[in-house]
Amino acid sequence: MSLYTAVSIILVFIALLASYRLFVGPSVYDRLVSLNVVGVIITIILILISVETDLGLYLDIALSFVMLDFVGTIALVKYLEGGEFV
Amino acid sequence: MIVNVISLLLISLGCVMMFTAALGLLRFSDIYMRLHASGKAGTGGTIAILAGILIRIGLTQISGKIILVMVFILFTGPIISHSIGRAAHVHSGATDNVPFHDVNPDEDDERGDEDDN
Numbered sequence: 001m002s003l004y005t006a007v008s009i010i011l012v013f014i015a016l017l018a019s020y021r022l023f024v025g026p027s028v029y030d031r032l033v034s035l036n037v038v039g040v041i042i043t044i045i046l047i048l049i050s051v052e053t054d055l056g057l058y059l060d061i062a063l064s065f066v067m068l069d070f071v072g073t074i075a076l077v078k079y080l081e082g083g084e085f086v
Numbered sequence: 087m088i089v090n091v092i093s094l095l096l097i098s099l100g101c102v103m104m105f106t107a108a109l110g111l112l113r114f115s116d117i118y119m120r121l122h123a124s125g126k127a128g129t130g131g132t133i134a135i136l137a138g139i140l141i142r143i144g145l146t147q148i149s150g151k152i153i154l155v156m157v158f159i160l161f162t163g164p165i166i167s168h169s170i171g172r173a174a175h176v177h178s179g180a181t182d183n184v185p186f187h188d189v190n191p192d193e194d195d196e197r198g199d200e201d202d203n
Contacts, residue, residue, distance in 0.1 A: 003097070003142075007135070010101055018108035021120070029117050029174040036166055037107060037124045040132050040159065047152060051139055059151040066155055070162045074169060081173040 004052040008045050015041040028080060032073065039069040089141060096138030103131030117174050125167035132159050 018041070021034035043062050050058035110123025136156045140149055 014104050014108045033120050033124050037128050073166050077169040077173045
């Protein structure tokens with residue numbers, strides 16, 4: 001087992017620990033914070049897969065995932081906040 | 087040899103920081119405390135893990151995109167934390183009777199009348 005696989009397994013368990021707030025969070029903002037952390041961990045795991053298997057394809061997926069995660073979180077926050085969409 | 091040691095230290099530090107962020111997210115009692123845990127420790131742990139990977143693989147073809155992801159996470163993490171904290175603060179009703187003019191610019195006149203009364 002290489003280093004990248006071990007770090008990926010550790011990060012999967014950390015994501016499971018962080019996703020507790022995603023399922024039983026009291027408010028919707030707790031779920032958003034947890035979703036942000038889980039998305040960042042998924043990005044790191046994609047980069048680790050890319051470095052391990054030497055495929056540059058996963059890096060493009062990671063970059064797209066980060067950008068879509070950011071835009072989706074901002075859109076959800078603007079929707080929940082109410083008022084006008086900028 | 088020294089490159090391996092430095093990258094291992096950075097990756098271990100990043101894993102510990104991500105675990106700290108998850109633990110703070112799990113154990114803290116308020117939405118602002120959870121933002122405090124995930125906003126700093128999450129972004130810092132991500133930067134540390136990606137910097138460790140960068141040092142380990144050297145300057146190859148794929149390291150430019152890793153630097154791009156690093157810079158993007160470094161820029162967007164505080165923006166997301168600020169947005170969630172601001173939305174939670176507005177949603178909690180703490181800004182209903184105080185002049186918080188940036189919330190909803192259309193209701194500034196009504197707020198001014200309420201302040202006069």
